Amino acid sequence: MVHTSSSGRAASIAVLDSDVDAFLTRDNSHVTTLTATVLLVGFATLVATGARHWRIPAPSLLVVGGVLMGLLPWIPDVRVSPDVISVAVLPPLLYASAEEIPWRELRRVWRPVTVLAFGLVLVSAAAVGAVAAAITPLPGTMAFVLGAILASTDPVAVTALGRRLSLPPRIQVLVQAESLFNDATSLVLFKVAVTTAVAASAVSLPAAGGQFLVLGGGGALVGAAVAGAAALIRRRTEDPVLETVIALVTPYAGYVLAEDLHASGVTSVVIAGVLLGSTGHTLTSGSVRLQVQAVYGTVVFLLESVVFALIGLQLPTLVRALGLSRHDWLPGVLAVAGTVIAVRLLGVLPLSVVMQRRRGDGPVSWRVPAVVSWAGTRGVMPLAAALSVPLATDAGEALPHRSLILVLTTGVVAFTLVLQGFTLAPVVRWSGIALEPEHTAREEARARAALAEAGLGCLEEMEQLEAAPAIVIDQLRRGLLARLDQADADQGEAASAVSAADYRELRRTVIAAESAELARLYADNHIGDMTRRRLQRALDLEEAGLGE
Numbered sequence: 001m002v003h004t005s006s007s008g009r010a011a012s013i014a015v016l017d018s019d020v021d022a023f024l025t026r027d028n029s030h031v032t033t034l035t036a037t038v039l040l041v042g043f044a045t046l047v048a049t050g051a052r053h054w055r056i057p058a059p060s061l062l063v064v065g066g067v068l069m070g071l072l073p074w075i076p077d078v079r080v081s082p083d084v085i086s087v088a089v090l091p092p093l094l095y096a097s098a099e100e101i102p103w104r105e106l107r108r109v110w111r112p113v114t115v116l117a118f119g120l121v122l123v124s125a126a127a128v129g130a131v132a133a134a135i136t137p138l139p140g141t142m143a144f145v146l147g148a149i150l151a152s153t154d155p156v157a158v159t160a161l162g163r164r165l166s167l168p169p170r171i172q173v174l175v176q177a178e179s180l181f182n183d184a185t186s187l188v189l190f191k192v193a194v195t196t197a198v199a200a201s202a203v204s205l206p207a208a209g210g211q212f213l214v215l216g217g218g219g220a221l222v223g224a225a226v227a228g229a230a231a232l233i234r235r236r237t238e239d240p241v242l243e244t245v246i247a248l249v250t251p252y253a254g255y256v257l258a259e260d261l262h263a264s265g266v267t268s269v270v271i272a273g274v275l276l277g278s279t280g281h282t283l284t285s286g287s288v289r290l291q292v293q294a295v296y297g298t299v300v301f302l303l304e305s306v307v308f309a310l311i312g313l314q315l316p317t318l319v320r321a322l323g324l325s326r327h328d329w330l331p332g333v334l335a336v337a338g339t340v341i342a343v344r345l346l347g348v349l350p351l352s353v354v355m356q357r358r359r360g361d362g363p364v365s366w367r368v369p370a371v372v373s374w375a376g377t378r379g380v381m382p383l384a385a386a387l388s389v390p391l392a393t394d395a396g397e398a399l400p401h402r403s404l405i406l407v408l409t410t411g412v413v414a415f416t417l418v419l420q421g422f423t424l425a426p427v428v429r430w431s432g433i434a435l436e437p438e439h440t441a442r443e444e445a446r447a448r449a450a451l452a453e454a455g456l457g458c459l460e461e462m463e464q465l466e467a468a469p470a471i472v473i474d475q476l477r478r479g480l481l482a483r484l485d486q487a488d489a490d491q492g493e494a495a496s497a498v499s500a501a502d503y504r505e506l507r508r509t510v511i512a513a514e515s516a517e518l519a520r521l522y523a524d525n526h527i528g529d530m531t532r533r534r535l536q537r538a539l540d541l542e543e544a545g546l547g548e
Helices: 013-018 031-055 058-070 082-099 105-110 110-135 140-149 157-160 169-199 205-235 240-260 264-283 284-323 328-359 367-372 381-386 403-431 439-466 470-484 500-523 531-544
Strands: none
Touching: 013 264, 013 531, 031 058, 031 284, 058 157, 058 169, 058 284, 082 157, 082 240, 082 264, 082 284, 082 381, 105 110, 105 169, 110 169, 110 328, 140 169, 140 328, 140 381, 140 403, 157 169, 157 205, 157 284, 157 381, 157 439, 169 205, 169 240, 169 264, 169 381, 205 240, 205 264, 240 264, 240 284, 264 284, 284 381, 284 403, 328 367, 328 381, 367 403, 381 500, 439 500, 439 531, 470 500, 500 531
8 A cells, every 4th residue: 555665755746746656755764565554554553543542533633643653754755546545445435434324314314415415516616716726826727626626525534523423313314425425526527627627628518417427327327236236146145254255345346337437436336335235234144244344344444544544644745745835835725724614614504594494493503504514524535536636638748736736635634634523523512413322222222122022022923833942932031021121131040951952043033023123113213223223233243142
């Protein structure tokens, strides 16, 4: 992931732009590629673990740690290959973010998501482009490229920051869905802007609309096809290893196939993730789900940790290579970042007022729009877009100020991750919209009681049919009654007289009945997606503990 060389650091734009797949190093560096990669992974893992221990947002701390590490004189200059971000890192992170979005909640917020994913992206791109053209050396065409790069919020950053907050399901889905679906709009803008800058010719509105349909619509079709194929295979296998491989390959397959067909790989991965995330619990057994979740969780943790550390780590490298002092680039970063935040605030607040009045919610509340506005961080997606800006125009000349775009993009991403990342939790607490622990505890308790009742009903049927030994039924009944009474059940006395095989078989039958009841509660809107996932995991753990 990290490339180093023993050649001296070249502090010029030409050298920085000449090799998009290499990382620059300093003269005193003798760090090999493998060693640098291992050190980076170790550093990122250590910082992310510390963030969890201290209960602070890991992306923000990783960016700060990366910047500080990049300033050390003995650290080699680091530069990220475009393929590392867009092909190796982005698909699984997008897929993991999309899987967390429940389809039921997504249907409830599609209107504001549509407005934010289209209207706000267009306004943000125009505002950032205008500000960049006014206060930086960027010409108008390249300023528009920068605006398109920074126009959309980042799903990886938003999901990583939002996991630790107890937001209401509707707000959590709104923020995550917007960050996932606004990428299609920003990608079209980016392609239009790059085409204009490289070919020195304008792109017509119909052509831009056609590009959007090809990118977004084509990506959605590919994603749906990949999800269907993955579901078909997963229904026909009980091999945990094969299931894990399918889960890891699915996002890459969706991304690569869509890109090869000149559609949006990002949209493809998002659609596949949403579809499989809503149906995945019905495709496999509990033990398989637990293994897949464990492996995928590890992969996501490592990739998130490394990519956010790289964002901070490469900023000093880009600034040094550009040959500018902080007085030359820092005002541009602050102005563009301020524009990004201000446009989002000014765009979300009116939309929220209109929607609250249409729903008849009474007095207009500022709490929800404040949180939604402040959750609009930038992250991995803008970085991947900036790295993919071509090196030269169609005439063969070097694309002007490409390196400055990289510096401004990385600086704005780092700024928003640090500022909004560290302050998002206080904003949520200040707004008062966070769910109290008692709320989720009560919902979970009600659902657990309903599951136990479903299990008892299943046992009654089994007893009437004499389908299992009475002693096994009694043992399971005591456990379920104890769950209802919230008391400890002593099953040890009868355990020695019970056939282990009979017990495991009947317990799996009861767990299946409880899983069916859990699905019914969710389908009938009696519980939320978070409660469903938590209880499904508890049932999966119990089933996995039964062994073979």
